Amino acid sequence: MHKLHKIIFIIFLALLTLPAIQRKFEIWKPKTLNGSFTLAHYEEFSLTKWFDVSFQQQYDKYLEDHIGFRTRYIRFFNTIDFHLFKKSHANGVLIGENNFLYEERYINSYLGRNYIEEKTLFEKAIKTKLVQDSLAAHGVHFLVITAPGKGWYYPEYLPKPYYKIQKTNTNYEFMTVKFKELGINNIDFNSLFVLMKDTVFYPLFPKCGVHWSYASMQYVVDSIIQYCEKNMLIDLPDMFIDSVEYTTKPRFTDYDIGDALNINYKIPQDTLVYPHFSFKSDSTKTKPRFLAIGDSFYWTFYNGGFANNLFSKNRFAYYNNELHGYKKGSFSDVVRKKEVKDADLIVIWTTESQYHDFDMGFVDDLKRYFELGWDSLDNVTIDEHEELIQFYIMQIKSSAEWLEHIKAKALENNIDLEEMIRLDAEYMVKQEEKTGDKIGD
Numbered sequence: 144m145h146k147l148h149k150i151i152f153i154i155f156l157a158l159l160t161l162p163a164i165q166r167k168f169e170i171w172k173p174k175t176l177n178g179s180f181t182l183a184h185y186e187e188f189s190l191t192k193w194f195d196v197s198f199q200q201q202y203d204k205y206l207e208d209h210i211g212f213r214t215r216y217i218r219f220f221n222t223i224d225f226h227l228f229k230k231s232h233a234n235g236v237l238i239g240e241n242n243f244l245y246e247e248r249y250i251n252s253y254l255g256r257n258y259i260e261e262k263t264l265f266e267k268a269i270k271t272k273l274v275q276d277s278l279a280a281h282g283v284h285f286l287v288i289t290a291p292g293k294g295w296y297y298p299e300y301l302p303k304p305y306y307k308i309q310k311t312n313t314n315y316e317f318m319t320v321k322f323k324e325l326g327i328n329n330i331d332f333n334s335l336f337v338l339m340k341d342t343v344f345y346p347l348f349p350k351c352g353v354h355w356s357y358a359s360m361q362y363v364v365d366s367i368i369q370y371c372e373k374n375m376l377i378d379l380p381d382m383f384i385d386s387v388e389y390t391t392k393p394r395f396t397d398y399d400i401g402d403a404l405n406i407n408y409k410i411p412q413d414t415l416v417y418p419h420f421s422f423k424s425d426s427t428k429t430k431p432r433f434l435a436i437g438d439s440f441y442w443t444f445y446n447g448g449f450a451n452n453l454f455s456k457n458r459f460a461y462y463n464n465e466l467h468g469y470k471k472g473s474f475s476d477v478v479r480k481k482e483v484k485d486a487d488l489i490v491i492w493t494t495e496s497q498y499h500d501f502d503m504g505f506v507d508d509l510k511r512y513f514e515l516g517w518d519s520l521d522n523v524t525i526d527e528h529e530e531l532i533q534f535y536i537m538q539i540k541s542s543a544e545w546l547e548h549i550k551a552k553a554l555e556n557n558i559d560l561e562e563m564i565r566l567d568a569e570y571m572v573k574q575e576e577k578t579g580d581k582i583g584d
Contacts, residue, residue, distance in 0.1 A: 173214050177402040178233065182209065184544060222406040233403035242410050243300035244351045244400045245293055250301060252496035253294025255311035259499045264314060268321040271502065274509045275327060281517055284375050284431075284488045287322065288367075289315070290440035291333040291355060292495040296340065296348045314498035330370055332363065333495045345416040349393060351401030354440055357394065357447065358416040364449050371488070377431065379453055380424035388417040396443055422452040432456035434482050436463050436505045437492030444492075458482050463503040465537065473533040479508060484520040528572065535568035 183204035192198035207213075224230040229238045235247045251257050275285040292315075294301065315333065322329045336347050336355070339362070347359040355363070361384060368379045391412045393401070401410055424430065433454035435441055441459060444450055445467070450457040458468035466474040466482070474482075483489065493501040512520060539545050546564075553563035 169211075173212075174218065176214050176217060176405050178405070182544070183207070184547070218405050218407050221404060222408070225404060225406050231404060233400065233405070236400050236403055237302050239297075239300040239302045241300055242350070243297055244353070244404075244410075245297075245301070246353045246400065249292045249294045249353070249494075249496050250305055252292055252313065252315065252498075253298065253310070254305065254308050255313040256308075257496075257499060258312055258314055261317060264317050264499075265321060267502070267506065268318060268325055268327065270510055271506050272325045272327055274506050274513070277513045277517075278489065278509070283483075283486055284328070284371075286328045286330065286370070286488065286490045287501070288437075288490055288492045289319075289329060289331045289333050290438075290492065290494040291336040291348070293348050293353060295333055295495060296336055313495075315495035318498045318501065328374070330366055332366070335362075335366070346413060349397040349415060350412055351393065351399075351410050352397045353400045354396045354443060356397055356415065357443060358418060360443060360447055360449060361418055361420070363444065364420075364453070368453070371431070375431065375488070377429040378427060380422045380428045380430065382452075383421045383423065384418045385421050386419045388419070389414055390417065391415065395446075420447075420449070424452075430455035431487035432485055433488050433490070434458045434460070434486040435490045435492050436460045436503060437490070438462060438494060438497055438503070440494050441492045454488075456485065458486075460505075463505045463508070472530050473537050475530065475533055476508075478530065480512060480520045483509065483512065531572045531575065532565065532568045535571045536564055539564050539567060 183201065185205050186192065186198055186201040188198060192201075221232050224232065225238070231238050231244075237245045237247050237250065239245055248257070271287070278285045319329070319331060319334075321327075332355075336359070339347065345356075345358055347356055347362075349356045361382075364382050368382065371377060371379055391414055393409075393412055393415055394417060397415060398409070398412075431454055433450060433456060435445075435450070435458070437459065438461075441461075445457075445459055450459070456468075458466060460466050460474040460479070460482070463479075464474055466472050466478060472478065491502050491505060493503075497503075539549060549563050549567055550560060552558075552567075553560045556563070558566075
């Protein structure tokens with residue numbers, strides 16, 4: 144019995160000391176966590192911070208965030224909660240029937256819980272029509288593409304508590320009607336996918352993904368080609384499906400919120416389809432210059448290479464804020480004017496859940512430009528040095544850890560925060576220009 148006590152004591156001692164040993168030597172490679180979060184940073188010791196207890200509080204957070212096996216403990220804890228209690232620790236992620244995963248905002252949008260004042264929505268629709276007509280007068284085609292919402296596509300698998308909530312008016316339904324009444328160009332994939340649901344043999348929405356499936360791109364691309372050819376009177380490159388793979392192992396974004404759960408196993412999937420696409424283009428085909436303003440639903444189209452195959456110039460302004468295409472940078476006023484002037488086709492790529500602000504401020508920006516006059520967009524030049532500075536300012540402000548570091552520097556040097564942010568951004572640009580490295584996507 145005495146020997147057993149010793150063994151138990153040694154095991155207990157090992158369990159206590161192993162995390163410290165792992166933190167120091169990393170004997171086992173830590174498994175990273177998915178998602179966006181900021182680990183606490185080490186706070187330099189000072190007497191002032193010691194006596195106001197801020198050093199101790201920060202150090203506690205630092206130790207907790209950097210303990211050995213931390214990510215394994217978190218995954219183990221998340222797995223137990225998911226498996227036994229159907230509980231999610233991913234921000235905004237809900238577990239529906241049959242382990243279908245949803246982001247809560249898409250459920251709220253489907254039920255009408257984020258419905259806003261109709262007057263505000265109507266005013267936005269009127270401004271959109273004015274902008275569409277103004278662009279058309281200058282030879283630029285304008286289009287709103289509505290990506291689908293998972294709540295609309297799979298209402299039968301919603302978490303049980305939401306069955307009791309009465310569905311009411313939605314922003315999406317109101318705006319869709321106004322688009323038709325006002326003649327605003329729109330491809331509505333939300334209603335199209337719901338109509339197609341019973342006729343396709345594979346999911347257009349994956350079980351553990353928040354975005355449309357990669358396989359659904361064949362319908363998205365085909366619809367866009369047909370729309371452009373009919374309404375812009377051009378002949379775009381042709382799309383072909385060379386082969387198709389069937390698998391239960393998700394790829395691309397087809398398991399994006401499944402990954403966000405940070406559990407120790409993959410949730411079993413239905414059969415997924417992965418077509419292999421190719422495009423045929425020759426001198427008879429037209430590839431218009433393209434500018435998209437959109438949310439995360441555009442990434443499947445963008446990263447899948449579809450935009451590059453259909454358009455000669457492909458630019459994407461993520462939430463009307465961050466520009467992608469040739470290099471990553473701020474979609475500043477100057478850059479926005481230049482890209483608008485250079486486009487043949489401008490698309491607002493939104494989702495039904497975003498209809499309370501479907502254009503992400505872009506319509507108001509264009510309305511302002513037209514009030515100044517289309518000629519004001521002529522000869523717009525971009526100072527690349529300043530553009531890079533603005534890019535780093537944006538990066539600093541979007542990183543909680545980096546911003547906290549800048550705040551500490553500003554306090555230490557008795558400098559205004561905005562000034563300190565710009566100084567750091569200017570330093571980053573100098574380092575980039577010195578090394579010759581360019582920012583890429």
